[in-house]
Amino acid sequence: MTNGLPDPRIPAGPIADAWRRTREGLPLISPLRKGQMDVLVVGTGLAGASAAATLAQQGYRVTALSFHDSPRRAHSVAAQGGINAARSVAVDGDSVSRLFADTLKGGDFRAREVGCQRLAEISSGIIDQCVAQGVPFAREYGGSLATRSFGGALVSRTFYARGQTGQQLLYGAYQALMRQVELGRVHLLTRRDVLEVITVDGVARGVVARHLLSGELEVHTARSVLLCSGGYSNVYFLSTNALKSNTSAIWRAHRKGALFANPCFTQIHPTCIPSGDVFQSKLTLMSESLRNDGRVWLPKNPGETRQPDAIPEAERDYFLERLYPTYGNMTPRDVASRRARELCNAGRGVGPGGRSVYLDLTDAIKAEGKGAIAARYGNLMTMYERISGDDPYKKPMRIYPAPHYTMGGLWVDYHLMSSIPGLFVLGEANYSEHGANRLGASALMQGLADGYFIAPSTVTAWLAGTPAQDVPTDHPACREALESTRRRISQLLNSDGSTPVDSFHRQLGSVMIDRCGISRHADDLREGLEQVKALEQRFEAEVRVPGEASGPNAELEKALRVKDFFGLAQLMLRDALAREESCGAHFREEHQSDEGEARRDDVNFAHIAAWEHRADGEPIRHSEPLQFTALQPSTRSYK
Amino acid sequence: MKLTLRIWRQSSADQPGDYQSHRLENVSPDLSLLEALDQLNEQLISSGERPVSFEHDCREGICGSCGFLVNGQAHGPRAATSVCQLYLREFSDGEVLTLDPWRAKAFPPIQDLMVDRSAFDRLIAAGGYCSTGTGQAPDGNAMPVGREQATSAFSTATCIGCGACVASCRNASASLFVAAKLAHLGQLPQGQPERARRADAMQRQMEAEGFGSCSSNLECEAVCPQEISADWISWMHRERRS
Ligand SMILES: Cc1cc2nc3c(=O)[nH]c(=O)nc-3n(C[C@H](O)[C@H](O)[C@H](O)COP(=O)(O)OP(=O)(O)OC[C@H]3O[C@@H](n4cnc5c(N)ncnc54)[C@H](O)[C@@H]3O)c2cc1C
Ligand code: SF4
Ligand code: FES
Numbered sequence: 038m039t040n041g042l043p044d045p046r047i048p049a050g051p052i053a054d055a056w057r058r059t060r061e062g063l064p065l066i067s068p069l070r071k072g073q074m075d076v077l078v079v080g081t082g083l084a085g086a087s088a089a090a091t092l093a094q095q096g097y098r099v100t101a102l103s104f105h106d107s108p109r110r111a112h113s114v115a116a117q118g119g120i121n122a123a124r125s126v127a128v129d130g131d132s133v134s135r136l137f138a139d140t141l142k143g144g145d146f147r148a149r150e151v152g153c154q155r156l157a158e159i160s161s162g163i164i165d166q167c168v169a170q171g172v173p174f175a176r177e178y179g180g181s182l183a184t185r186s187f188g189g190a191l192v193s194r195t196f197y198a199r200g201q202t203g204q205q206l207l208y209g210a211y212q213a214l215m216r217q218v219e220l221g222r223v224h225l226l227t228r229r230d231v232l233e234v235i236t237v238d239g240v241a242r243g244v245v246a247r248h249l250l251s252g253e254l255e256v257h258t259a260r261s262v263l264l265c266s267g268g269y270s271n272v273y274f275l276s277t278n279a280l281k282s283n284t285s286a287i288w289r290a291h292r293k294g295a296l297f298a299n300p301c302f303t304q305i306h307p308t309c310i311p312s313g314d315v316f317q318s319k320l321t322l323m324s325e326s327l328r329n330d331g332r333v334w335l336p337k338n339p340g341e342t343r344q345p346d347a348i349p350e351a352e353r354d355y356f357l358e359r360l361y362p363t364y365g366n367m368t369p370r371d372v373a374s375r376r377a378r379e380l381c382n383a384g385r386g387v388g389p390g391g392r393s394v395y396l397d398l399t400d401a402i403k404a405e406g407k408g409a410i411a412a413r414y415g416n417l418m419t420m421y422e423r424i425s426g427d428d429p430y431k432k433p434m435r436i437y438p439a440p441h442y443t444m445g446g447l448w449v450d451y452h453l454m455s456s457i458p459g460l461f462v463l464g465e466a467n468y469s470e471h472g473a474n475r476l477g478a479s480a481l482m483q484g485l486a487d488g489y490f491i492a493p494s495t496v497t498a499w500l501a502g503t504p505a506q507d508v509p510t511d512h513p514a515c516r517e518a519l520e521s522t523r524r525r526i527s528q529l530l531n532s533d534g535s536t537p538v539d540s541f542h543r544q545l546g547s548v549m550i551d552r553c554g555i556s557r558h559a560d561d562l563r564e565g566l567e568q569v570k571a572l573e574q575r576f577e578a579e580v581r582v583p584g585e586a587s588g589p590n591a592e593l594e595k596a597l598r599v600k601d602f603f604g605l606a607q608l609m610l611r612d613a614l615a616r617e618e619s620c621g622a623h624f625r626e627e628h629q630s631d632e633g634e635a636r637r638d639d640v641n642f643a644h645i646a647a648w649e650h651r652a653d654g655e656p657i658r659h660s661e662p663l664q665f666t667a668l669q670p671s672t673r674s675y676k
Numbered sequence: 677m678k679l680t681l682r683i684w685r686q687s688s689a690d691q692p693g694d695y696q697s698h699r700l701e702n703v704s705p706d707l708s709l710l711e712a713l714d715q716l717n718e719q720l721i722s723s724g725e726r727p728v729s730f731e732h733d734c735r736e737g738i739c740g741s742c743g744f745l746v747n748g749q750a751h752g753p754r755a756a757t758s759v760c761q762l763y764l765r766e767f768s769d770g771e772v773l774t775l776d777p778w779r780a781k782a783f784p785p786i787q788d789l790m791v792d793r794s795a796f797d798r799l800i801a802a803g804g805y806c807s808t809g810t811g812q813a814p815d816g817n818a819m820p821v822g823r824e825q826a827t828s829a830f831s832t833a834t835c836i837g838c839g840a841c842v843a844s845c846r847n848a849s850a851s852l853f854v855a856a857k858l859a860h861l862g863q864l865p866q867g868q869p870e871r872a873r874r875a876d877a878m879q880r881q882m883e884a885e886g887f888g889s890c891s892s893n894l895e896c897e898a899v900c901p902q903e904i905s906a907d908w909i910s911w912m913h914r915e916r917r918s
Contacts, residue, residue: 091810106731107797109837110739168816169808171866173830180820198830204738205833212805219801227794250786279734314704316715321736420736423761426706489810537721539714583721588688589729589787592721 041659042296042647046451047151052667056155059451060494064501071096074500075259075507078102079231079244079286082111083203083481084464085265086210087488093214093222095493100257101214102229102246104266104281108211112267112279113484116203117324117417118187119195120481122160131192133157138668140479143369144444144472145621145637146670147299147645149663151451152470156479159486164196166489170209174198185326186367187477195478200324200417206481210488229255230594232525233518234262234290234460235508241460242508243515244286245522249594252587254522256515258508261459261496264290265488268443268465270303272602272609273554274546275312276440277322283598284605287447287466292604295455296647296659298448298468300605301613304475304622305555306441307373310424310434311393315543320439321424323396324417325477328366330401330410331434333357333373335394339384345395345433356380361676371474371622371635374438378555379633381437388435397433438555442480444471444622445612448647448661452495453487456647459503461496463487468645473621526586529596534579538595541576545569545599549606553613558626562614566607573603608648608656615658618642639670677705677764680772681716683728689785695774705765709752709773710735710742712764730789737761737901740836743843744789745776750840750899758838758901778839780848782886793839795885796853803877804857806866819865826864833860834902841896847888852896854878855912856904862915875915 048055066074074097078089081103089101105111123136136157141150164182168174174196175183186193198205217223228249235243235258243258269284270276291297308323334355336348356376358365366373377394386392402410407430411418421429447455447462449469455462464484471479508515552565576599584590619628619635620642628636644660651657679700686693698720703712710732717727733741742760746752752762767773775789783791821829833856841852858875861867867874883889890909897906 087810094809105733105741106792106794107837109797109800110733110741112734112739114740114836115734115736115738162813165813165816166810168819169806169813169866171806171829171833171861171864173821173826173833173860173864174816175830176821176823176826178823180822181817183823198833201738201834204836205830208833212800213808213810215797215801216805216807218797225797227797279739281733313706314711316704316707316711318708318711318714319735419756420761423737423757423763424708426763426765493810535722537718539718581721583724583726589790591729592727 041649041657042661043450043456045149045661047149048451052151052154055151056158063494063498066497066501068096072098074098075100076496077244077257077259077262078265079263080111080265080267080466081108081211081214082113082265082267082464082484083207083210084466084484084488085263086111086207086214087485088263088265088463088492089223090210090213090217091489091493092496093217095497099217099222100224100226100259102226102231102244102257104228104230106227108214108225109208111207112282113207113481114204115279116481117200117322118326119185119197119202119478120163120206121187121194121478122164122196122482123157123194124161124164131194135192136160136194140470140476141472141668142671143474143476144470145474146472146639146643146665147620147663148470148472150665150667154667155491156470156483156486159490160482163482163485163489167206167209170213172198172205172209186329187325197326200326200414203481206485230597231266231286232289232597233522234286234293235514235518236293236457237508237512237514239294240458245518250589252585252590254519256510256519258510258515260500260505261461263461263463263492263496264447264466265463266466268446269605270440270443272545272606273440273549274542275317275320277306277309277320280318283601285598285601287462288601288605290447290455290457290460292650293457294650295457295460296448296649297445297608298645298647299445299612300609300648301553301616301623302444302473302621303440304370304442304444305374305438307370307377307438308396308436309439309441310421311388311437313389321420322439322441323421323434323436324414325370327396327398327414327417330413331366331396331398332400333366333394333396335380335385335387341387345397363676369474369476371624374555375624377438393435393437395433396436398429399433402430440550440554442475444468444473444475448645452498453492454495454499459499461492463492473623525597525600526593529580529582529593529600530586532577532580532582534581536579536581538580538582538592538599541572541580542595542599542602544572545602545606548572549609553610556624556626557613559614562610566610569603569606569610576600576603611656612646612648616642616646637672643670677703677769679703679712679764679767681712682772682774683788684776685728685788686785688787703764705763707764708735708760709746709762709764710760728789729787732760735760738836740838743778743838743840745778745843747774750778750844751901756901756903758836778843780842782848782850783839783842793837795887796837796839796850798885799850799854799878799881800857802881803870803874804861806861807870808866821864829860829863832856832863832904832908835904836902838901840899840901842887844895844899845888846893846895847891849890850882850885850887851890851909851912852900852904852906854882855908858912858915859908871915875912879916
């Protein structure tokens, strides 16, 4: 360790070929020996299912655990827009180096360049892999793969399956996984909530999981553990994430010693259906791809009361096109979100409480016909109509930014290993490649790159170089982890308050969105920290978790999740406070240019912040400096 | 608005179940039915009663977790809509809604409105995939797939595995679910080599799981939130014969 950080294992030499060189230098294991090694995969979304299927195919004995009743329901299923890949097929001049540059620049130079390069290099192979599995990507009439463009890019490199790309990619990975289950190579354990990570001599060797139907606590041990448990936007209560998305597995790993990187980097997506009633449980995303054809606008007059179609062109402000002539409606998410929020705060917003802007497809419908638009975005249009009760073909949609994706996560080195040896972290659960702002269509790419291509090589390398005995499930470390989990559960069940968990979660969410949302200020962050601490204490004293530890108990599941969110929320606030600059989605009001654009501080903050948990005391912030050789940091400009 | 929810309550598979009625005063018509259940559960918890168990996750109609009968109809009255996307504005003030779990031999009850649908995963495991390894796939453009063909395959690939088709079939048949998967892979060049074997294996597994056979009353198609056409069931029968 240097500076409290393990070696990030960045390959030496030019970045262009670094992954190939690294991979060729990694040790291998004979298939026979692999058959004697257990690997645990937590989570069977895109990252977990692809990793589990690939590791099993290589010959490992894989146990895969998922919170859901079936891998097909993982949150990845909801991804709408598409997956990026650099394939120089079209005439717009895309290439690996352009995708690399867009990714690094899109992350506002807060990601490792060598990781971004690897992602760009692998991307094309992901598409081939998925096609071979039968993923029905959109095709041109002639039969070749179709692409579309996405926010933050000027080339068309996003592959898609209508508005259900995540669903189709997940089903591909799920089917590959189920094939391995049938072959007896993967032991699939569904409805398991992983609540603790077990380490033996500082090395990850297992997990404690709660069976969600019986309530029984189980210990699972292995040679290596892969956490693929997704992101933590649900800390905001209202977000585009599925309701069960949680932080438990990575938060518990953090408490066991895994560093948590850039927790405050959360992406707020500009195009979501706005919120209304207090009992509303989620915010639904309207894919960014709609911005290809949709124009974003607001009435010029504050307090406008006319219906949108009664407002003449001259009285409309197409503010993204006005402010960013090059990218227009395709400006990156953070920029589009911030502009929408400012205008709404200035009283120009439309809809209930003035908390939305119009996303208008009228011009596109006029030019191409309703049929063409329906073919492109049909399911999104239906979804909007279901939720809002308005017909988007007749009336512009109303949208507002909402928490969507978390770029932060457990710190990993170039091999995707966390600071706990033997603990690998894949997909949205890790910090990697997205920097301060994930571009559209790059999370699916990263999750699958991790699962199909990177982890299978690096996990093997770790296992090859690490002789280890099997850990019996009654090992003292296992018993201790089991006991502490049991204590946490009984504490929650024994709290004799009367307030349901959701009520606390909603309050936590409202503090987080106000203090640590689209825009942040030191005073707010400090105040937020105090509010979250106080709320956590009230939670402990006043929550009511009905029922018992045995049997299905959805409230207990929620309580365990929300308890972990309290810890994470505090770390997010601290991280946002410590990062005295604006970058990507992290906008500190004190650090902006005269035109209101983010002002980065490359002298002091060109690093990854990696937080160390301490049992008694404040967490410690370490930093991993970022080096840029292929592309020098420049000011992000989408004008 | 006001609503009365008459809900099937059953604490576990081996306990008998019965209906319990709960009144909801003051719910917003802009809430989804699942959000109304959340609101009811908060009331139940505060008054010390056991909250209602129901499955849900994405709440945007894509994960296939949710699903129960609303007044005897799978996913409720609105066509092409899963129950998480059913908003209270579809109902009238003061209405009584009866909520029942899916009932099918192959979907054992768990609690209240929750049932076990893992039989669907075993159907997929029996053959609902392309037997391709990872890491050596050929160029995705090497095998052209016409737009029409890709679109048709896509339309069957969208099945979310909710089980409504089974729940609304009087024989509790999984034919629409299986046909959708067979049609997805069977329409693509990648799916050809195993086509016959897949059709055979998945249909055998369907029988082994205790799903009934199709008697063509087309209720499955009527309730499918993804509007998957029952024509694919006849297509499936031809697949097995061919
Ligand atoms: C609405 C929406 C649209 C999106 N659209 C796009 C897009 O168009 N393009 C793009 O690139 N990205 C998109 N994203 C982002 C992308 O979908 C996700 O980042 C990605 O799918 C995450 O995959 P994952 O495998 O890391 O996690 P997930 O798919 O969330 O999987 C997590 C897995 O872990 C399991 N799990 C979680 N916690 C536990 C626990 N404690 N114990 C046991 N198991 C656990 C779950 O059961 C699940 O199997 C979108 C996201 C959303 C919300
Ligand atoms: S075929 Fe339709 S009803 Fe049946 S499981 Fe699939 S989506 Fe649900
Ligand atoms: S909750 Fe996901 S489909 Fe209804």
